[in-house]
Amino acid sequence: MSAYELTRVVKIIQITLYALTIILGSAGNSMVIWTIWLRLKPNATNVWLVNLAVADLVFCISRILSVISLHLHQWPFKDLLCQVNGLVKYTTMFCSIFLLVVISADRALSIWRPLQAKGRRTVSMARVVSVGVWVVALALSMPYAINRTTDLNVNNKTKCTMETMESKRVRACLFLMRFLFGFLLPFLVIACCYALAWWGIRRSHLNRKAKILRTLVLLVLAFFLCYAPYHVLLLVKMVNKKNNWVRLGLPVAKGLSYFNSCVNPILYFCVGMDRRKTFRRSISGALRRALEDDGIAPVTKGGQTGREGVKFQNQRAKDENVNEKL
Template sequence: MQNVTTGATDGIALTCGMSGSHEFIFTLVPIVYGCIFVIGIVGNSMVVAVIYCYMKLKTVAHIFVLNLAVSDLTFLITLPMWAIFTATGYHWPFGGFLCKASALLVIFNLYTSIFFLTALSIDRYLAIVHPMRSRRLRTVLYARNTCVVIWLFSFVLSVPSAMSRDVHNIKNSTTVLCGTLHPTIENPIITKEFLLAISLMKSLLGFLVPFVIIITCYCLIGRALVGARHIQKSSRSRDDEVLRMLAAAVLAFFLCWVPHQVFHLMDMLTQPSLEKNCAIKEIIDTAMPFTICIAYFNSCVNPLVYGFVGNNFRKNLLRLLRCSPDGVRVSHPSISSRMSALSFRASEALSLTAKSKASSDVK
């Protein structure tokens, strides 16, 4: 619902009408939003509670995972408003401030999620491939400072998207939209170049560049572990388990966000030709709510991938649900124990490989 062309005191005109308005969207999408809201709130709240109460913030991985869960929670609180917005046929009854704030939190979550995933990937790369040299950098203080930078940088990147959003009264209709402002006489600051910059920033900084960094880190981790297996065959099963967890995290983010990024790019490229081809706009506006549902589902996947894969996490979760005292703690948290052990085995194997090569050269 973003094809706004002209501004007027009695409302705005849409070049292609209310494209993408279908009863099955108004029924199905709010139900999906409701399920994502319940699952995401419960899952991420458990992650926060378990890490804070039992695992504590003693490792870099736990700090990043905790902040990732908090990021998802800040976004999930906006889902009931978006569900009502869709269920009422794209009518926004909450006013201009909440329209801007909700849009900001959506983009804010996109940036914080991918940045925390990237930071976690870089940390895993340093811990496994360069465990000794990176020890001075991989501290709790470093992780906390990194989180502060990510929160502030993501907020700055999200502000332009909030500025470009507002409520719109539709001509000859009682519908009030919460959509993107387009260039008009009343909005001289909102230019086509400004909107294009926001879209490109969302695609590049919010997906493509971080994803390339993540893939690069995991490829280097995989290469290091494959080389280490020739020295320590016994650690193969545990290494495979860690690799599967890392691959699942990357794959989940990719599958959840790629459809929305593709249709977002299509929407950006077809904006200049909307008046000539409303059929394309109809396809994009019909598919966009479902791609958004898939993207939002990533907020439910994160707790499963980063928390519930560990046996110790499940044990601590059961202790939390049973209201067990905080006296006896599991000695090694799920994420940190596996990663630390893997880092030690990988570094030991890599050093043995280097020594064997050196001895062969001497001979």
């Protein structure tokens, strides 16, 4: 296969991943927002999940500009839209990742300190945290938007890029900041929190223990598999920009990282799917069941609390009381 044909195949794969992200992400995250808004009572977890779905939804819709650019082999829009597109992309990306960190920390805390967490996990607190996450994400995204501009590539086509920056030091700092705050640190926190949650659940007597553990593993694996290739290749690009792995692999890895924005709804649906019912009958309740099946058992509008989540919290509370008496 010639270099031209290989490049063409890579572009087709990239466009396919972008299109899947837009279609599945828009539909899936809209369904999550609808399910939480209409079927579940407001609580801290649901506030964070709604904000996560909103961030992913905006990210997915904004990728339409990227698909148009790839199809036309150039950036057909104005310089201002190039910067706005970068701002939206990085703000929603950072926000989504940081909210995953918040949710994972909340789950670990709710399992190991259920009574303390219950008193502090209010809807108002969750809204304040969510606003803080959006503000931090916006602040981190500003340098990427400011340094983004249009330029001509080797084929005399207009592209939207940050590679025109004169200072290599500034460019390296932006790459490292994206690697640290967009992957490494969040992944370490998420992995540690879910490891603690795993340990706590294994010590419990929950009937759905295997299902919850499987969900936690899938969430961590999805985050790692979607983001790791992209950030590894970005680091390689800093050292050797002309590396063939970077030239061919980075576009596909970028599409894979975008795909993470539609992974969570897919996982929620698969976990909540009732195999004893038909697909049509299961789809309406699958997301609701999955969102109720996390380690903290959100309350539904029917007024019922997940009994197993309460059972585990009560058991943890009894254990703490025994330890205090000893």
